[in-house]
Amino acid sequence: MNKKNVLAALAIIAISGGLLAASTFAVLHFVPTPVPELYGESKRQGIPPMTLANSKIPILKVEASMPATTVKEYLEQTMTEEDIQQIYHYFDNIKVEVEASNRKITDPEAKRLEVLKEQYIYEGVRPQKPLPLKEGNYSFYLDLSKATYVYPERLLTDEELLQYIDWHSRVNFALSKRIVKPQPDSKDISEADALAKAHDSVTRLFDVDVSKLKVTILYNKFGPGQIGEWIVHFQPYNVERLQASAETYFMYDVFIDSLTGNVIDTTLFNSNYKRTPITAAMKEQIKQDHSWIDAAKTIVREKQGDTRAITNTSFIEDVKNDQRGVVAISISLEDGNAYTAELRYPEKTLRCLIYEPAPKKI
Numbered sequence: 001m002n003k004k005n006v007l008a009a010l011a012i013i014a015i016s017g018g019l020l021a022a023s024t025f026a027v028l029h030f031v032p033t034p035v036p037e038l039y040g041e042s043k044r045q046g047i048p049p050m051t052l053a054n055s056k057i058p059i060l061k062v063e064a065s066m067p068a069t070t071v072k073e074y075l076e077q078t079m080t081e082e083d084i085q086q087i088y089h090y091f092d093n094i095k096v097e098v099e100a101s102n103r104k105i106t107d108p109e110a111k112r113l114e115v116l117k118e119q120y121i122y123e124g125v126r127p128q129k130p131l132p133l134k135e136g137n138y139s140f141y142l143d144l145s146k147a148t149y150v151y152p153e154r155l156l157t158d159e160e161l162l163q164y165i166d167w168h169s170r171v172n173f174a175l176s177k178r179i180v181k182p183q184p185d186s187k188d189i190s191e192a193d194a195l196a197k198a199h200d201s202v203t204r205l206f207d208v209d210v211s212k213l214k215v216t217i218l219y220n221k222f223g224p225g226q227i228g229e230w231i232v233h234f235q236p237y238n239v240e241r242l243q244a245s246a247e248t249y250f251m252y253d254v255f256i257d258s259l260t261g262n263v264i265d266t267t268l269f270n271s272n273y274k275r276t277p278i279t280a281a282m283k284e285q286i287k288q289d290h291s292w293i294d295a296a297k298t299i300v301r302e303k304q305g306d307t308r309a310i311t312n313t314s315f316i317e318d319v320k321n322d323q324r325g326v327v328a329i330s331i332s333l334e335d336g337n338a339y340t341a342e343l344r345y346p347e348k349t350l351r352c353l354i355y356e357p358a359p360k361k362i
Helices: 003-014 071-078 081-093 107-122 158-176 191-206 239-244 280-288 291-303 319-324
Strands: 141-143 148-150 214-222 227-235 250-257 263-270 310-315 326-333 338-344 350-356
Touching: 071 158, 081 158, 107 158, 107 239, 191 214, 191 227, 191 250, 191 263, 191 291, 191 350, 291 310, 291 326, 291 338, 291 350, 319 326
Parallel strands: none
Antiparallel strands: 141 148, 214 227, 227 250, 250 263, 263 350, 310 326, 326 338, 338 350
16 A cells, blocks of 8 residues: 555545545546555455545536435444544554455456445445454454455455445545645636536547536646646446446546636547557658648647647657557647647547647746
């Protein structure tokens, strides 16, 4: 367990004033990867991170029926101050990066865990008893004194998986109370404006209707200058079940400068997209193929709707992009601002559009 990662993740979760469904919330810089690991995400166990939900998360107009969640209310009603202090004590004094365990979770267990997670969040399914937290006559328990999970040789039952989910929900709930939440200033754009900008950007760039997707919005400050930023995430309501069944689903992340209101980054995540790494030979062919530049220009002009004259275009050399199967193209505008369009290889489809404002003159 890495305490810095835990606190960073919880800070992100707590920013919007509640427990967010953040297991798939993409907040890393321009890359649609999961949020930094929450407490209890164990590399050895291979158990997916927990998700928590808050019924007060702001949502767009939704035409489909929205699943409700009572997780926050449930935890507030059932967790005592003693429970919370026990979690604080354990978290503050644990000496290992990740908890140990006597075996790894199996693939069938992991798939059932995702389904039960969704039922826990949206259907109110709860364990009959809490996860045991000390050694004893139990088939499955967490020994807090040794920071070790003890699994039975058999597969975990649904009850035991629910105990695991419930324990991590309680831990995240308790630790989120410690976080000081950044608040937007009077000079920042409002949450409603940020939400509208994110909705517009995703709709324009990817031709999708996000009205039926779950939306999470939070405000964050970063860097030495404590620069404000709105982060908006769209995902299906049943993402846990889709993950468990390996079905394809899409998520969208939008980063907005809270002072200027500029949409800085709009990114698409495709759960089942198969990357095609770009070799040196492929790269040379791409450089000779002007259709890549044309595709990027079309996105800026027709999708983004930017009417400023384009003064220069160029391929961005980046080994990581090659490994990810991404062709990044820089597009400079007449006023010094620029875009970076990241296109998937070989389809030339947009993965991410990044806006790069011109440096301020001193």
